[in-house]
Amino acid sequence: MEMGNDVALSVRNLKTYIYTNNRCNRALDGVSFEIRQGKTLCIVGESGCGKSVTAASIMQLLPTLSRIEDGEITYHGPDGPVRIDALERDGAKMRAIRGKEIAMIFQDPMTALNPVYSIGFQIKEMLRYHTSLGRKDRHSKAIDLLRSMGIPLPERRVDEYPHLYSGGMRQRAMIAIAMSCNPRILIADEPTTALDVTIQAQIFELMDTLKRENGTAIMLITHDMGVVAELADDVAVMYMGNIVEAGPVGKVLRKPVHPYTRALLDSIPVLGRGKDQEIKAIPGQTPDPYNRPTGCQFADRCAYRVSACDEMPPETMVADDHRVMCWRYQEFMADAAE
Template identity: 75%
Template sequence: MSTTQDIAISVRDLKTFFYTNNRCNKALNGVSFDIKKGKTLCIVGESGCGKSVTAASIMQLLPTLSRIEQGEIIYHADRGDIPLHALEKNGRHMRRIRGAEIAMIFQDPMTALNPVYSVGFQIKESLKYHMRMVGRAAHDKAISLLKEMGIALPEKRVNDFPHRYSGGMRQRAMIAMAMACNPKVLIADEPTTALDVTIQAQIFELMDKLKREHGTGIMLITHDMGVVAELADDVAVMYMGNIVEAGTVDEVLRQPTHPYTKALLASVPVLGKGKNQDIKAIRGSTPDPLNRPKGCQFADRCDFAVAQCQTMPEETHITPTHRVMCWRYKELVPNG
């Protein structure tokens, strides 16, 4: 069992709702997990399940027509516990934490980078604000960060504007900004989507270095189960605003107990089995978040659904670290 000393951020019963046209979208409906120091938590699930909203809630970067309705987000800083959910979004305290102690790599670099400032200026802005680094020292640090990201001719490209970078280069520049201050917690929202596999490996190696040398806790949002198997210490599987299964990477990938987790794993092609292997797509599609079905949100797509699934299942601990939300989980547990 983890203690508070091992945990960087605790999220408990988080409910984040969006309000549009007099309708309420319960994007997160009671999410709980821990980001541990020096460990990687991978959050997986289909698009629209609430992964990015979870990241935005922690960073206090939610849009205007949304708010945290319930729950808490506690950052266990060296100077004491800080309730992030209670801080003003654009207040001085949150701005000091955001970028320096808790950094985020956004999914879309084109909208995250400011088009009217050079890439170097934007990296140096973070160094100046959080680390009081200016002049030649900040300029050299920005060049060094771009070089670490595998960007050719960093001495020249540091002065270029984002539109002169390719999609992959913009992604790497944004990762450089996030890693600039050696944050205590790094939230990465599909950080290598636009990158080739060689650069992906370099980025993950840098993230692993942060984790080993600085004890950084990492929350990695991804669709790639190969990345999960390679990098994760813990895994949380999200569906329609709920964590339906969570545990260590071995527990979730080797002994999945929720039908959705099993379906995700069955839909991934296996290297070496050739083009004729049987890849099982998950039937149906995610329900309308503004018109949710009763009970288990996955029931309409589930091969194991029964009448009891019309009632939302309670969270059950299979082991101290492995939990699941499913009425029939015992039938899915090996030798269960």
């Protein structure tokens, strides 16, 4: 993969392992991708495929018994490239980047917000740590941020506590905290899991506006293919710690060349096709991460399995911007071209 000059963050061959009771889960087993300025990369996959571990690795927020074993995470900042994987987890340099340059919106805003501090306090804390604004300016900036996130009566609500906010408003407050320092990269880990679809649409619209107006690079973790079709510029499909297919959204969704991507697309209803359409569930379960098959991780659930699948397929470039890990990708390419 060539390094464009618009790349905000690049990940190369990242391996993050989690250790428990003398067993090792290879949560990420050689993952590579890049996030581009002003673009959205969607990472899709089932629960447990390593999406959140990827985010935690980039933010250096991994649990204690896990570590980056190999690979590089490079942040291409205004002062030149910084190897994030080489920084101390809680060192001054990492803390300066975390929040200011690379911000994260967590999956559940109720657990990510501190219940004993007002929303305003939590936004101002971020501003106090990362900017040189005075006390009054921090207060008015907090109100402006809440207003720009579409929260009504921000002058009053800035002093309220998280439990007085609804789910959608808490998520907006989370985004306000994340966007308070105009980060260059925003990582959103399933930011609308607990919200209804109207609020979901509003939150995604908000993120899209931020991307357009601030040129923010966004990495959006989701398992919803509809969201991907709507928001992504690039897609990486993850399964059991590997990116099995990646490329521009048009190619991956229109001409998928990995059976897993196809299975994901077949498992969602298509609007306008009526109630007679066939929706296929993916058979079986994801394998036990502590006791994995030796070859292709998807083989046991795959309708196209052949004996070659007992070995791990290499990553193959099927076009200069589209890659896949599958032994039979050529057949799928031929049949996608028809």
